Amino acid sequence: MLDLVSLRRDFHRHPEVGFTEFRTASKVVEILTSLGYEVIYGQEAIDGDSRRGLPSEAILEAAYERALRDGANPAIVGKMRGGYTAVIGVKKGKAPGPTVAFRFDMDALPVLESTEQDHFPQANGFRSLYEGNMHACAHDGHTTIGLGLAEALAAGDFSGTLKLIFQPAEEGVRGAYAIVEKGHLDDVDYIFCNHLGVNVPLGEVHGGSYGFLATTKMMAHFYGVSSHAGAWPEQGKNALLGAATALLNIHAIPRFSTGDTRINVGVLEGGTAANIIPAYAKMVVETRSITEEVNEEVENRVRNIIAHSAAMHELDYKIEVVGGAIPINYDVEVAELALEEAKQVEGFHSFKHGEYNSMGSEDASFMIKRVQDRGGKGTYMAIGTDIPAPHHHPKFDIQEEILPRSVALLNRIARRLLT
Structure with missing residues (x-):
């Protein structure tokens, strides 16, 4: 069974900014493969010409070499060379049914992480090894939750198709559009995107969010x-x-x-x-x-x-x-479904529908819009965790107890729809 805390701390120690998530993405491929998923990655997962704000070739190559030094599987990461770091895991169930997608972002930020002892990652030995880069927006937690969900549904004991989308380059709203342009959202009936923190306290869940610009x-x-x-x-x-x-x-x-x-x-x-x-x-x-x-x-x-x-x-x-990015217009039906399932998960005690979210902009909006344009439904959830400092701050951190709780919630949502 995956150790979610150890996995999150490993991702936190090796933060990789947009389109350089070579080590992170290769670990995702390895775990999904071990769980029996069909795994799509490299140029099959993302449209190269539609990527926005791609780093220079020199930066991409340096990050690629660093990933190899830090344990990335050469056979896997070689297919990602040049910034093709999206990963999609697909699991078909035991019978026909809807296609349900979940999206998880993987990238870090160009932030110098705090070295003060009251900063939890510093005090517990998992501060960033890459000076000047940091997971300061919970994407290490998001990636971990996605892999935990993959494990929970690995048996395929459901009807329909599960699609887990691990997205590069959310920061700067650069990566989602290229995955959409590759066509990977075209068969999706329901999509759920989520974010930890965002001024939502531990124990609270928002079924939808609006106000993204x-x-x-x-x-x-x-x-x-x-x-x-x-x-x-x-x-x-x-x-x-x-x-x-x-x-x-x-x-x-x-x-x-x-x-x-x-x-x-x-x-x-x-x-x-x-x-x-x-x-x-x-x-x-x-x-x-x-x-x-x-x-x-x-x-x-x-x-x-x-x-x-x-x-x-x-x-x-x-x-x-x-x-x-574009605004997000979530579907009330699936937001309410998410809240109904959250009420069955121990540790959640406050439930809100569509709440104003002042995060700025989110390129998951392109994924949600593509699903909606083709008759499907989607939402962007906020899952609460108390944070010691704002997002993108050198002392940002999350409460690790939210990891299994989030996996349990998304597992219930998936099984509710994949019946």
């Missing part, structure tokens, strides 16, 4: 001409100045009467020395809104500002989408 993450590249800043400044075309012009005007985009909006330029880089006109600059910007329509309008305004800012300074430019 539509978002577009864009990287803009500005291309100019370098020149000596003192001797021949007029010969240069200042890429950084064009990017800065865009930044100021992007933050001047007006608010909307038809929906809440958010906008942020989170990265602005360019230049090499004080006496050189910058020939290149990079900007990373995000738009968000409560509706897809307003987000699209804000995105269009950002694109126009970038184009005209580049033109003002006689620059070339390129814009690439590096992430995105």
Whole structure:
């Protein structure tokens, strides 16, 4: 039987950011295979061209080599090389029935984990081994719960098909879309996504969540001409100045009467020395809104500002989408079903329906929408655990007692539908 606490701590010690989850994904493949699942991974699990915000080849290769050093199975991880780190486990039951999917994200964050002794992972010897990377959003727990659910349903003593989706690159909302584009949600009748924590206390379950924002993450590249800043400044075309012009005007985009909006330029880089006109600059910007329509309008305004800012300074430019999500509209029927089953699990004592969730954006939205568009139903659940610090904080942690409790809940949901 899987030791969920040990498994979670192993994932926590080896955090891997989006599309570099080579060791994590290879362990998932090994466990699913040992449990008798049909396992889909590598290029069969994810559409390569639809991945967003893929790290550089050098970063991918370094992470791949690190995974091999840290025990990843070479035969498995070799098929993931280049950032193909999605894994899907499929178990067919004893008779025909619906297809029920559960989604679990695997990636970590570029956060330096605390070394203070009041931080539970530090005090108990499972702090991150990869300095600057950390599981600061409970995805180590999510992956563990997914494998625990796989074990609970390994016998296939149900009717229908179980599909367990282990997703890379949720952070930055980059990975789900490419799994959807590969077609893996097209046969799903029900999908359940969940998150630990999110300001929900231990013992409480939310059957659905709303308030997730539509978002577009864009990287803009500005291309100019370098020149000596003192001797021949007029010969240069200042890429950084064009990017800065865009930044100021992007933050001047007006608010909307038809929906809440958010906008942020989170990265602005360019230049090499004080006496050189910058020939290149990079900007990373995000738009968000409560509706897809307003987000699209804000995105269009950002694109126009970038184009005209580049033109003002006689620059070339390129814009690439590096992430995105849409709002989640959960189905009340399956949210209520989840709560009915949660009431049968010891340790849960507070039950809420659709609760406003201020997490920001979630690319599981693409999976839920694809299922709904094809006549199915889905929801995004919040499973409570007390946390000592906010999500994405160096001292973030979860209560490990929630792991078996969550497995029990998802097992009951699966068996309720796979009858």
